[in-house]
Amino acid sequence: MHIKKFVTPEIIFGSNAISQVGEACLRLGAKKVLIVSDLGVANAGWLEKIIQICKDSHLPYATFTDITTNPKDTEVVKGVSVFRENECDAIIGIGGGSVLDVAKAIAILATNSGKISDYEGIDKIEKPLPPMVMVMTTAGSGSEVSQFSIIVDSERKRKMTIVSKTLVPDIAIIDPFTLMTKDSALTASTGMDVLTHAIEAYVSIAATPLTDVQAKNALYLVANYLRPSVASKTNMEAKEAMAMASLQAGLAFSNAILGAAHAISHAIGGRFPLPHGEINAILLPHIMDFNFIAVPKRFTEIAEIMGIDTRGLTQREAGNRAVAFVNQLSEDIGIPKRLRNIGITEDEINLISQTALEDACMITNPRDMDFIQVKTLLENIL
């Protein structure tokens, strides 16, 4: 057995866990904190809530909310300026994956020199980062527990995958109440992102028993609670289950890494301002079908966790049923089926295929993929 590493932040999970954000920052020695967020989160009232908690904790703060979906290096640069001008020494991220990834990237440049693109790849960060407390408001990217930050290089129009143990936040706060302000489309796409994390981590070549147990429970929760969570903003049982699913899938993929769906999704997201989870959802069943021959037994297990009775089925039949389950789930919650539905055209496919092959997530995909295989797969989904 190769040596496996497993890194996790301190986790605070539960209703009203968000109220602990001030105490968490003070415990880490924060003197003045930069609160990183975006307009959607601000409009939902969560930024104001964080500001109030900082005030109550006598913790000085500055704010930065100039962040878009699939956030760019230029936004990181702006955030670093705000951090420096205000002489902050710690960071709170409150939001979905885009916000948390920018918060992490600001942390990198707060203590390390150069441009954010200097840190693309694995373990490039040299100096320790300022304390980070991440509050997750989508279930979700898993960024609150992961060692990943994904930032768009705006010149090259591609997503950079930055991976480092030091990007694991000090404290992750997951409060299911924050999920009640998400609309159904965002709940659907971020929920399918969780499913993609769970399945890619479970079939990853870097999976371990420590990541497997988290991935499997995340898969079970998504299979049972994503539909009701999309159906109702106020179904707290479903919100709690999806918050836990997001957390557990995050713990799994942060340590087992991901696969071809994320590699391709990053390539598409770098060029088009599309929801990351929706792209993953379109790709996932096709990648599962492609990957089947690498880990057939694992796909039977995936089917069983989804609630499919696999007795009497061949491994191939069980794998097909798992793929069909994902397709049906996507359809039920209104995810489009084809790449053209989200605006991708045939003349983009060569470039997307080439970029995907260079993504760090491709390394842990259980089945090798070459250019022709990526291209053919994308043409079939077009």
Next chain:
Amino acid sequence: MHIKKFVTPEIIFGSNAISQVGEACLRLGAKKVLIVSDLGVANAGWLEKIIQICKDSHLPYATFTDITTNPKDTEVVKGVSVFRENECDAIIGIGGGSVLDVAKAIAILATNSGKISDYEGIDKIEKPLPPMVMVMTTAGSGSEVSQFSIIVDSERKRKMTIVSKTLVPDIAIIDPFTLMTKDSALTASTGMDVLTHAIEAYVSIAATPLTDVQAKNALYLVANYLRPSVASKTNMEAKEAMAMASLQAGLAFSNAILGAAHAISHAIGGRFPLPHGEINAILLPHIMDFNFIAVPKRFTEIAEIMGIDTRGLTQREAGNRAVAFVNQLSEDIGIPKRLRNIGITEDEINLISQTALEDACMITNPRDMDFIQVKTLLENIL
């Protein structure tokens, strides 16, 4: 849902993971490290190995090995002196639960004033501890990942349970190779300790989905690999499985806490120099039987994870089969059945019962226990 917290060290797991101990200490900023160990570990050659790694890493060190089973406060005091005299600033623990618990207690008094008994209970430690890298050589106590340190108060002749997030080591190193030097009796008793951790954490009132998944896999691994691990020092598949079981059970109980078996076991271990795992093994089936009515569904799940076909059984029957499984496992690996077999006499029972009720682990037991209930249970096992 109440707010749940989950704390984990960075984990390095695998064959020859021990070789990373020098790099791990340097990464944490260590300038001179105190290596804490005991004679058994030294005789097996592991202490020498750690010393060589420190030399190769140009990391100055001192050593402290004056530790017994069920270690005492007086041993901690000696270790603190060695730490101070040698101007150490970091700690490596290499050994089983006794060694790692002393290493943690030395860390407490290295930066906090007073006596170790000042820190008995939950969250009493105020100042940050020096960096700690813990190398586990028994599968085992789980101390390498847990927020616990159990130290005997030699005046009061009782075990003190010290619980604090800051006791979670910075880095835990688990190397299955180190298990190959354990004799079969130690493999048996430490393996039953792992089983007790997994079951008590799974039925604990503080269990969460994050701890459940770890506890369940630990239980599965013990049920399938403890027998072959006791049978052979060189069965690497079994050693790896038991090392993972110990790790996962440790992650579960560190965050879900334990129950009545550990509360009573601490009370006995404080008065008699007996192997902790063996005491737990004798108590466990009786505590399972007592706890059944609190969480009947969980005991059916435990039976299923052990490989018992529960179809057609009532919950009570399934629970009984789980208890029988534990009894059979104990018998197969040579664990005694009764307390008198390990030297406990009737006139000790009142004091043991009273002490057990005051142990922190009793709080999370799923069924309330009063003095008469503990006493009756112990009389029945005598």
